[in-house]
Amino acid sequence: MSKKTRHEEHEEHADESWLLPYSDLMTLLVALFLVLYAMSATDAKKFEEMAQAFSSALNGGSGVLDYSSMSPTNSNLDQGKADKMDNVVDKSIGESDIAKLRKKEQEDLEKLKQQFDQYIQKNGLTNLLSTKLNQSQLTITISDNALFASGQARVKPESQQLARAISQMLQQFPDYDVIVQGFTDNIPISNGEYSSNWDLSANRALQFMKILLVNPYLNPEKFSVIGYGEYRPIATNSTAVGRAKNRRVEVAVIRKYQENTENPPSSK
Structure with missing residues (x-):
């Protein structure tokens, strides 16, 4: 009796049917990791071939490894390529437009500079005013002697006409930002x-x-002021001539379409 019982226990222990679902589980895990690895690759064609092979082997060609549900279709890939090409074209058109705007801006600022220079020459102000155009701005530099009494900030009555003349020239190009700087x-x-x-x-x-x-034709939103004090000299402060050059007001008309340069020229 006892032998029979031990024999039955031995037969139950010999039953290894549990290995079948275990092996199926291992197979699915291997397939999962392979799919995850394939998804990280950039070669869509190889991924499709691998997915189809596993789908056929495990469940007759459809199911969790069905490529159509996990990766872009050919039409989607084609659409993606088309979108990429559209972006390239748009960028090219944008750069072309910017180049035209830069050219127009250069013409505007050269015209404005010419008008200032003519005004300076006509009124004999060459010792008090100057202009400079570079890749960042058009700068009108005005000596403090042309505007203020020593140590004062009120514009002299006889000098206010100069400010009005500058404002009339600026109103021709109202879209530019203007910074008035004191030194x-x-x-x-x-x-x-x-x-x-x-x-x-x-x-x-x-x-x-x-x-x-x-001037009512100028937009106050485009204007700002900066005071630099003594900290942006353009000449030595060790001589009277140098100090006179450093005491100035600058009206800077800022470009909107500046070209990228590593070391843009100074306006000073």
């Missing part, structure tokens, strides 16, 4: 109205900009 020499301010050269330079730029904006 001083390095001699400390000695009156009670301003505590530093920074204050003086900023207020001089502000007062000059206010006169420009009396």
Whole structure:
């Protein structure tokens, strides 16, 4: 009796039917990892061939490895290529348009510079005003002697016509941003109205900009002021001539379509 019982237990232990679902599970896991690896590859054709092979082997060619549900169809791939080509064309058209806008901008700023230069020559202001056009802006530099009394920021009455003339020329090109910048020499301010050269330079730029904006055809949103004080000299401060050059107001008309350069030229 006891032998029979042990024999039955031995027969139950010998039953290895559990290996079948285990092997199926292992096969599915291997297939999963292969599919994941194939999905990370860029060769869509090889992935399709592998997916179809596994689909046929495991479930008759359809199911979880059905390529059509997991990867782009040929039509989608073709559409993607077409979209890519469209982007290239659009970019090419955009660059062409920008080149035309840069050319038009160059013509506008050259015309504006010519008008300023003619005004300077006509009114004998060559010692007080100058212009410079570079890859970032058109700059009109005005000596402080042409605008202000020493240590003051109020534009002299006889100099306000200069500001009005500049504003009339600027109104021809109202879409450009304009920065009015004030500069001083390095001699400390000695009156009670301003505590530093920074204050003086900023207020001089502000007062000059206010006169420009009396012109109703200029958009105040396009204008801003900066005071640099003594910290952007264009000449030495060790001589009277150099200090006179450093005391100035600059009106900078900023380009909208600047070309990319590693070291753009300075406007100073």
